[in-house]
Amino acid sequence: DADVTQTPRNRITKTGKRIMLECSQTKGHDRMYWYRQDPGLGLRLIYYSFDVKDINKGEISDGYSVSRQAQAKFSLSLESAIPNQTALYFCAASSGPYNEQFFGPGTRLTVL
Amino acid sequence: GENVEQHPSTLSVQEGDSAVIKCTYSDSASNYFPWYKQELGKRPQLIIDIRSNVGEKKDQRIAVTLNKTAKHFSLHITETQPEDSAVYFCAASRGNQFYFGTGTSLTVIP
Numbered sequence: 001d002a003d004v005t006q007t008p009r010n011r012i013t014k015t016g017k018r019i020m021l022e023c024s025q026t027k028g029h030d031r032m033y034w035y036r037q038d039p040g041l042g043l044r045l046i047y048y049s050f051d052v053k054d055i056n057k058g059e060i061s062d063g064y065s066v067s068r069q070a071q072a073k074f075s076l077s078l079e080s081a082i083p084n085q086t087a088l089y090f091c092a093a094s095s096g097p098y099n100e101q102f103f104g105p106g107t108r109l110t111v112l
Numbered sequence: 113g114e115n116v117e118q119h120p121s122t123l124s125v126q127e128g129d130s131a132v133i134k135c136t137y138s139d140s141a142s143n144y145f146p147w148y149k150q151e152l153g154k155r156p157q158l159i160i161d162i163r164s165n166v167g168e169k170k171d172q173r174i175a176v177t178l179n180k181t182a183k184h185f186s187l188h189i190t191e192t193q194p195e196d197s198a199v200y201f202c203a204a205s206r207g208n209q210f211y212f213g214t215g216t217s218l219t220v221i222p
Contacts, residue, residue, distance in 0.1 A: 033210075040121070042201060042214040043156070058209065059113070090155065098144045098163065099207055103155040 003027040004093050004104040012110045019078045021107050023091030031099065032074035033092040034058075034066060036085075037106075043090065049074055081111040114139040116204050118213025125192050126221050133216045135202035136184045142204040142211075145178060145185045150199045150215075159200075160187070192220045 003026045013019055023032065034046040035058075045058030047066040055066060063085060065077045078085055091104040115138040125131050137145075143164035148156035162169045162176045162185065169176050173192075178185040189196055197220045202213040 035212075040214060042118075043210075043212040045209055045211075048209065097207070098161070099205055099210070100146065100158060100161065101210060103157075105155050 004091060004102050006089075006091050006104040006107050008107060009105065010108045012112065013081055014112050015082055017081050017111075019081050019109065021076045021089055021091075021109070023074045023076070023093075023104055024072055025093040025102075025104075026072065027093065027095075027102075028071065029093035029095040029102070030071065031094045032068065033094070033101065034064075034074065034076045035090045035092065036060065036087040037090060038087050046076065046089075078109075078111075081109075083111045085109065086111045114142060114204055114206075114209075114211040116202060116211045116213045118202050118216060120216060121214065122217045122219075124219045124221060127192060127194060129192055131187075131189045131192055131196070131218055131220075133187045133200055133202070133218070134184060135186070135204075135213050136182075137204040137211070138183065139204065139206065140180075140183065141206045143207070144205045145176070146203050146205075146210075147176060147187050148201045148203065148212075150201065152198075156201060189218075192218075194220050194222050196220050 033048040035043040049068040089107045092101040094101045118135045146161035150156045175188045199215045203210045
């Protein structure tokens, strides 16, 4: 859905570098999420936020941090990237009682 | 937390045949069950969903069934077409977090 955008779309970095992935949404959704996707493992939740003052860990938060700078922006940081963080990262936004999620286009991150 | 299992992991069908993908969940409080389709290199897209207060929902060639007692739900695609080839994910949610299955790679053979 065009209302959720991610930058960069691809990134190659080296072990130990700090990386920030950015996500923006234009539909005023109050909830935002970061997932990583690995082959055979599906989508796993890293962090989620229900509003600007609310940050929650997901099932695989170790090695990651997030910042909800505004309702429309949710960034994911890898403080010191390691090779097993190589994955496809998706941001999602949602609202409403059933929390229907709309995904961004994804960021392919490679850590060498 | 919730645990969602999805089967099969790969599925090949002839064009025109039906495809069925099954998921089970563990948390009886889950009340929303969406299905996503992800084409190669693309983002997951919602194709159909079902709430816990209904047992079946249909949208053209796609249908989803839910058995709350057994805690399982299924995606049914009839009259499959080559453009149905993709990875399909089920998910379960009770409002806060989504828990996704590991995906089914569907190939429709022309």
